[in-house]
Amino acid sequence: MSNPERERVAAFGRPEDGLIDASPWYRWGPYLSERAWGTVREDYSGGGTAWEAFPHEHARSRAYRWSEDGLGGICDAEQRLCFALGLWNGQDPILKERIFGLTGNEGNHGEDAKEYWWYLDAVPSHAWLRWRYHYPQRAFPYEHLVSENRRRSRDEPEFELLDTGVFDGDRYWIVEADYAKADPDDLRIRVRLTNPGPDAATLHVLPTVWFRNTWSWEPGRSKPRLATAGDDAIAVEHDGLGPMVLQAAPGPDGAMPRQVYCENETNAQRLFGSPSSTPYPKDGINDHVVHGAATVNPGREGTKAAFWYEVTVQPGQTAELSLRLAPQADPEAFGPAFDQVLEQRRAEADTFYAELTPEGTSAEDAMIMRQGFAGMIWGKQFYNYDVARWLNGDPAQPPPPPGRQDGRNARWRHLDASDIMSMPDPWEYPWFAAWDSAFHAVALAHLDPAFAKYQLVLLCREWFQHPNGAIPAYEWAFEDLNPPVQAWAAMQVYQIDGRRDTAFLMRVFSKLMLNFTWWVNREDADGRNLFQGGFLGLDNIGPIDRSHLPPGFRLEQSDATAWMAFYCLNLLEMARELARHDPALDDLVVKFLEHFALISEAMRTNDLWDEQDGFYYDMLRGADGSSTPLRVRSMVGVIPLFATKALRQEEFARVRKLSKGFAEMPEHHVLSGAGGEELIAVGVAAHGRARRILPHLFDEESFLSPYGLRALSRWHAEHPFSVELPGWTATVSYEPAESTTGMFGGNSNWRGPLWMPLNYLVLRTLEDYHANLGDSVKMEYPTGSGRQCTAGEIAEDLRQRMLSLYRRGPDGRRPAFGWVDRLQHDPNWRDNLLFYEYFHADNGAGLGAMHQTGWTGLLAELVARPSAMSGARR
Template sequence: MSAERERVAGFGRLDLGLRQASDWYLWGPYLSERQWGTVREDYSADGQAWTYLPHDHARSRAYRWGEDGLAGFSDVEQRLCLGLALWNERDPILKERIYGLTGAEGNHGEDAKEYWWFLDALPSHAWNRWRYHYPQAAFPYEDLRSTNASRGRHDPEYELLDTGVFDDDRYWVVEVDYAKADPTDLLMTIRVTNAGPDTAPLHVLPQLWYRNTWSWRGREPEVLEADGNVVRTTHPFLGDLVFVPEGAPELLFCDNETNTQRLYGTKGPDFPKDGIGDHVIHGDDSVNPQRRGSRCAAWYRLSVPGGETVELRLRLRPAEAAPGDFDDVRRARRAEADEFHAELAPDTADADEAAVLRQAVAGLLWSKQFYAYDVARWLDGDPAQPPPPLERRGGRNARWRTFQAFDIMSMPDTWEYPWFAAWDLAFQCVALAHVDPAFAKYQLSLLCREWFQHPDGALPAYEWDFGDVNPPVQAWAVLEVFALDGGTDLDFLSRVFDKLLVNFTWWINRQDTDGDTLFGGGFMGLDNIGPIDRSHLPPGWILEQADSTGWMASYAAAMATIAAVLDRAASRPALDLVQKFLEHFAQIREALDGAELWDEETGLFNDRLTLPDGRSTWVQVRSMVSMIPMLAVGVVSEEALGRSVAVGKRFARFLARRGIAGPDDLVETGLLRGEAGHRSLLVGVVSVDRVQRMLQILFDESEFLSPHGLRSLSARHRDQPAVLDFAGIRANVDYEPAESTIGMFGGNSNWRGPVWFPVNHLVVSALERYYRFYGDDVRIEYPTGSGHTATLNEVAADLRGRLVGTFLRGADGSRPCFGGTTRLQTDPRWRDNILFHEYFHGDNGAGLGATHQTGWTGLVVDLIRRRHGAVTPTADVVQRLITGS
């Protein structure tokens, strides 16, 4: 076992919090790359977070709930932060944080306008590596803003590469790596390479600062210069530390306080947060001559010839520690990272796949962020500060006063989405379980803790609206993570199961409006996929959703499986709960059979919209919404079937109403297969004949099947938009393989055609469950109309290959995810740095949306490892536990 595997194995249970679990978690990449423009920092009356604290204010305003920076590290409670600032002698401000456009500024919503990558990481953060490309010309802030503002939704986004600032290779390659000598000894190495032809200046300013907590509580901690060009600090929790920059940089000090003079024209601190930047760029007398404060920087002034590299080294360590050799530590940690990732990559994976796998893991681990948000305190304001506007009391998240987060969480993205989202987190945990199962389990448990889960049982959706409704995929993720961890942590399974019981009941009581076991919920993660905003209907209107109902069937099946595992493997009597969830599953099946959601003509499910006067209509769209019910399928062994029928009265009646009195009848229907005593039952909420019709549509290349996975909307809508014309409402949706052309959900959330990894992953998993039942006996035409047939397992394998292939070099040497951007495809300094986008072009696989949506797109980790047989299927783990075989 590698040294890193031993560290990860040593984390064990994380019930008491990350620091109690392992000292190796004390320092990590917990500093987000955007704190400005977040809901947490918004104290406006109108809830306009982007404009309340914009990028222009970020350098001058002290944050309340967190910090941000470049290549940032912090301690686990983000008391003390370490990050990077740069200046090329042309920019009007220090480059201290990633720049991007707000939702209103971008022609397709918010969008980061920089190029940076997460290249490497270990779960313990004993080794982390980050890369950034910084122009030598003035950064084109205004050009990016004004040009995108002049473009419409039908125009492409204007990106940093389009501005010409990287022409002639006149830019800096900046790489930062962190290596830990031990849990409290942190080594920072900065390598800057002049990619251009001529000698150029660069100012490099590694910064150390305290998060401002003293404005509402406690005493301001301090960093100050000590002998030998060393910075010293003492903190009640972190102890006595020294920050040691090698070489002879000038030390600069200021306070992490708001520059009220610049922002509001009122007298403020003498040496505010932006004092270091004003001193470096303008020569202002804005740094503390006494060389002390709550923020400091080591100012390196470099002049680097073209093509050459300069390395800078710094160290943050306990004051009394005897430091080991810097180079020895870095070499050892890098070697451990190589060993860890060599074990992770399947033997049959080629070098390119292994590199993609390693960078996807790096993105997931760099996206572990400190997240603090006390909703009651946020609504009411801090005692020492002016009270927020009264309008906030009934505004965003006002129903969630019990929510109190103060932890490290897995974020979908460190810039565009530097906040958790419930169903994103479920997929992230499946990917994380391959490298850090303890952390993955901790995240799923944390979401269900009493300070997260609402007293009524709801789980918080996402920061912009905790009360919105995400698909209930937590039980599925819990099973997946449990199995990936070896299927032994029954205590984890039991604890989360208890909390999900409450959440399941909330769904039954709150999201089944008229008690017919057809569910709504609105958003359900699939914003922009239909002609109407499903979360904001007029009062009295009811939308019964095919996807919500399908998700609930999957939820019931997963909960029944967990209960069965606990009953057999954990000696926790749970047969009554197995019965409960099988009954729910059967009820949903009956409701779906009897409801008017199935369109026999098209072979798809539809949402049904009902008005207060009783009039109703289908919302007919050929989308992934139509396919979700098909995913609610499982295979039950004959032994488990006998136990279930014996105790599950409603499940037995469900079978009897279909003329199924026993195993012989099941065999005749084709739902029970195998030799007597070793047979399996196929259980789904969609009948087999309907599934076959849906698969024909799903695997039609003129509809859903693309070269890089399944589209979220049928390409048939390219020329035939889906139209809703009902009760005075006329709306439509057409196939858009790239950015959205409408403003629904902010305009950048696009499921109108692109390939999206989570649903693709769930489809692949469902196909494998169908194959588990049918084996090689069933072959389908794939792709539809091709004349070629394949088993369902072969189809699943092909889909995995298409998804993974989005990132891999093809025969022509190009990666589909880079689209038509020549520099990304061909330049040696760019082409092997992978971005894991939010979604991908429905026709050519180009990356779109958030550039670092490594959270759910990080599922590529799971896809690669399963593609090469490196993972035991969850169904096999569950079968072993239930049957004891």
């Protein structure tokens, strides 16, 4: 059977100069965020208070500078033209045009979306997309959500939209939007409106099209135009897009919708008490629909426009609306051919995912995989941020506050981004994070290897990577550090794609060598091969804020040092692969093995290892020479396990021959490989130390939970760790759910919950052990059980535990949905999956960012990829 979507993906070229040049099928996609307010880019405050500077209350009235947002929307790859849904239930004080949530300073556990929507389906070319949203028929409880969460303490659960009772009696709307492309520029849009409630209800639906405002920031910029082209069409006039038309079919009652127009420009009168540039500002359609105000252009033209449907639906019934965005109108647009395109693209998506699904996969696991991948595709977002312009201000706008020049991201003036990036999610984190992106690339490689490579190359391009070699961590603070996992991810993507694209590997390798050198020069303060790095993405993992140490102290970090050893070995692997085609790179194999030896030796001899506990800890060192080990059994001490590599005898001998003795070869030992050959194993955690760490990791009273591995050992529930330093005391205890400390702000929380990325790396490390050693080495698993298992069997058990978060158990409940009965049992809710940021380590309930597919989408990768026990060698 042919697979048209696979053919579209295969047509993706080498997008060195931008995504749109790669393939016309990628020109339009789900690149429109569910939220743009409250981001760093839109913050022009004096104190860097992004959430307060641009709150949700401003979003409907204030033109965005850098990006746009909308409900279930799409846009072109340069976000010139956007399309999304507007809704009004007749009760709310405002149109529902974007997702609502609490900022980090409003929520008792940090920022969080307070709505329910799902990314149910998608294919990489965006030829088929499906989005779903549940909208109350009663007034949306904006103030109740804010006030109740503000009242609650960190010890109490968050107050969610379902907790308000607004969905009681099934009085809500199920809104589904399906997008199907007839060709790269011809989009068919179907909106389904289902009323599951007991009474007939009316919903105002406003499919809305608008231009990102690119004309208000400097004089002389041309302004695009939307204008009526008859009762059923809105004409799009934009210099860069060429002519297009949004065409609408009659509503269920046979009547054509009204057309309403305004400008995507700030309502300065409402927000600032100063004259607005137009009588029809950004919130003009909102004010007209909700309040009957004369704020839409009677001439039916502007830069924001909508068709206004008023749809009444009987109990249990569904109504449909049809629209088409294409280069020109078609009087036959909504005949049988319209439905045929939608059904054809849905069927092609079925074929595409059927081929990705391994034989024997259960229907439930196939659903987890498909929705996980769909969320990752919907997480491809337009990212626009010119830091120099942001720091200096726009010519046609007031200048930024003076402190901006020395504030956030001031040392990243070179960063000038306007691209499509894989983001953790389109609401809570509508910006990239470096180590998140690496994990995303590994999962996306199964769907779309070219796009996955593009993401890894992008952060190494000259407009992202700092001239000094640093890779930006995330928008809130580019200078922070994420774990250096890009080399590992590049090797994974290279292997998933068949080990053939050496040009990609060489391109990434050359840039990562610069980044590695930056780490060595910047984060090894004393030249002792013991690295710092601060929080390194692990937020509240320890007793102190690792990015803001007490004066006079420095922290030698087991995780930072182990990450650098891991980095060494992955660059070594890349060099070894490339040396097959260019022997001159043999020298770099030696270079990285020697540097690995230095780091490995430093970890062995500088007190990071605790022989009594059999575990690695961070070491806090004072200016007076004092040393204080931070004996916290956390993932910090597990990361050294990742820095392990097996070399064949002849490879090791060849490297030793090339070496001139600048460093001793790393501590190593000989093992019998899976095929009977002898292997040389090198690792930070030498064989004996790994044997000491693993019993902690596999102990169900320590790290091993029913759903994976805890971030912090449960041993600390009975044995809290405290450290006392002059003037203060810090304590860590096991917290399986939300942290009761806001040390790193917001909902940052690694104090016990289960997080997907490190679980995934442990699993892959065990699979590598199995691939190399086969059944020759066994370990007790779980600790204390007396059961001896191979590394592959342990990896498979971990895989099953992680997937069980979303599988229905014998009681019919999915652990990830916790105690929320409607999510567990209601047919309209229970099979729509929310990919949470992290999980309660004891009962599996989903926590943190509710719609963060991101690295939790690795679950889809676990389904798509053969397990360690399938016999496939990696």
